[in-house]
Amino acid sequence: MILYRLCKCVYADDLSGNGARLYGGRWNSEGRAMLYTASSRSLAVLEALVHLSPTNMPDDFCMLTIEAPDDYTILDVETLPKDWREYPEKQILKQTGNNFLKEAKHLLLQVPSALVSEEFNYLLNPMHPNASSVKTISKRAFSFDERLLS
Structure with a gap:
């Protein structure tokens, strides 16, 4: 399956879920590694956008x-x-999310987006035995349209 993730380029090669481990997220506690991905590019943009300040246009x-x-x-x-x-x-x-990680029955958990509940995010368990089969197939610089943050 194809998934999408929008993140700072410095972290783009890291699929370990370390950021979520350090800070926690909607679906995991601090100390639990989890990689958040989206079912579409546009959802990945929205999911990143809600964490950004309108006064700081990231590049x-x-x-x-x-x-x-x-x-x-x-x-x-x-x-x-x-x-x-x-x-x-x-x-x-x-x-x-913590239970999903602990049970490790599946590599991914499909959850509804809190932003667009009819769309889905996929939470990846980086400790699952199949995690090594997850590959980044493209990485491209992304520019936010200024209208999104104005």
């Missing part, structure tokens, strides 16, 4: 196209609390 981002095996499980949205999309994120979401 050091890269769009990654990532190839991964079709080894994923789907999170049943009906099991989530009604307010799961809110920020800051609920602890139950982190527990869900």
Whole structure:
């Protein structure tokens, strides 16, 4: 399957999930490595955009196209609390992601985007035995359209 990730170019070659391990995220606690990817380039842009300041136009981002095996499980949205999309994120979401990492049954977990709930992000477990089969197939410099941050 093909996935996308938008990140600072300095981290583009790192698929270890180290950033999420250091800081945690919606679907993982600090100390738990997880790589966040998106099902489309446009969703990857939106997911990165919500973390940026409108006063600081970044010029050091890269769009990654990532190839991964079709080894994923789907999170049943009906099991989530009604307010799961809110920020800051609920602890139950982190527990869900942490359990996925711990069980290591699948390489990827498909979750709905909190920004566009009909679209999906894929959370990669870098400690899964098949993680070494995940490859970046392209890395391109990415420029944000100034209208997005104005």
